[in-house]
Amino acid sequence: MRIAIVGPTYPYKGGGAQHTTELAHRLSALGHDVVIESWKAQYPGFLYPGRQTISAPEGLPYPKTLRRLDWRRPDGWVTCGRRLRSADLVVFAVLSPVQVPAYLGILYGIAGKTTTVALCHNVLPHERKPYDGPLMKALLKRVDRVLAHSAQQAALAAELTAKPVRVAAMAPHLPSKNAEKSGQVHNNLLFFGIVRPYKGLDLLLRALPDGVGLTVAGEFWGGLEETERLIAELGLGDRVELRPGYVAAEDVPKLFARADALVLPYRNATASQNVWLGHEHGVPVIATRVGALADHITDGVDGLLVEPEDVEGLRKAIERLYADPVGLRSGVRSVDPEPFWSEYTAALLDS
Known part of the structure; x- marks a missing residue:
């Protein structure tokens, strides 16, 4: 044909x-x-x-x-x-x-x-x-x-x-990564990809527990100044690293290597590669039950699921991750395409 x-x-x-x-x-x-x-x-x-x-x-x-x-x-x-x-x-x-x-x-x-x-x-x-x-x-x-x-x-x-x-x-x-499992805990989470309001970065910032850091890597489609103001308002300046701009393919593994989990606090979604992307790099994924995100996560095995726009539920999920971060990581498997x-x-x- x-x-x-x-x-x-x-x-x-x-x-x-x-x-x-x-x-x-x-x-x-x-x-x-x-x-x-x-x-x-x-x-x-x-x-x-x-x-x-x-x-x-x-x-x-x-x-x-x-x-x-x-x-x-x-x-x-x-x-x-x-x-x-x-x-x-x-x-x-x-x-x-x-x-x-x-x-x-x-x-x-x-x-x-x-x-x-x-x-x-x-x-x-x-x-x-x-x-x-x-x-x-x-x-x-x-x-x-x-x-x-x-x-x-x-x-x-x-x-x-x-x-x-x-x-x-x-x-x-996805590019093949073949990530190695690591027992190291970084006390750092990753928010990755284009930053738009429906992806819920503001919810994650409000949910971030004490002692946990966050790297935000991706292009901001507006809202960068508002995000900076929210970080300052919440007193998170020493724990949140903003890396605005497109992340080149060769830099992606480094970001995931120092993350304990990828967090997808989306308000709504359709289909996304990001759950698979996290698993391909060997990290569990914390995500909301929207769109197809939940279809690719086994709650408590290779990630954690929360309801959308639930700041307290998201905070509890992050705390649950850090109760046994190595155990959750051990359940992560690469997807067979x-x-x-x-x-x-x-x-x-x-x-």
Whole structure:
């Protein structure tokens, strides 16, 4: 089968680009002729406050990649669609409604000549704007089918389109780490990734017990000054290290090596790689019961689960961790990606 994936890949960074790349590799390994149609300019800077690209790849780049799409050139979107008429399947990696105008232009060029799928990382953003719903509705009505990463997201998609919606759990797309188990206790926790209000960093700061430190590593999409003020207000300046900015792949192992646990105090979530990321680096994960986070944690074995927006419950979970930090770490196992990818590609290709 000739398959085109439209979405970000290296030199774009982050989970979406990594997923697009790994998906291309996986489909190619199944014997399909796969190309990635990617971007030379994906978003205007004011719509993406973080750093968009990186100089070194996060994993193995996919060789059959075209980087011709440009947010400033709608004529190029239509041209891309005409080029993709010869494909048997076109997969749109949907990370944000900001992508929708370009995707609609590509669909206009395709003109119904091939099967199209919207692969929705999030059907709608966690923090929504008035135009998000109409844009996503316009896209999902024009593709042939939708792939969502959870039943909750599939139900949300079904509110926007009558087209078939399938569900496949997000498959792991992580670099192999093979972390060694350590008996050392660092009295330090890790909050990792893009910092946005729905991820609950403020809750974690309020829950941090005496004597426990915290490293916050990731790009702040606003709120850095508010976070600094909260740290000062809570008297945590000597225990909280802020490392704002994108964390390069080669620096990630060092962060996890000095953490006793990864903490994900999210207010809401869909699918996330971060539980697997923590386990791949040999550390337990404390997370809220939102989205798919709880699906990958066995409470009391390789992590701890708490209710969202429960500061006291989060504090008690951290104290429970430090009652036996080595014991909880001993239950951590790396994820086997093969079963996940087998189910994922089958759901994507199922006509």
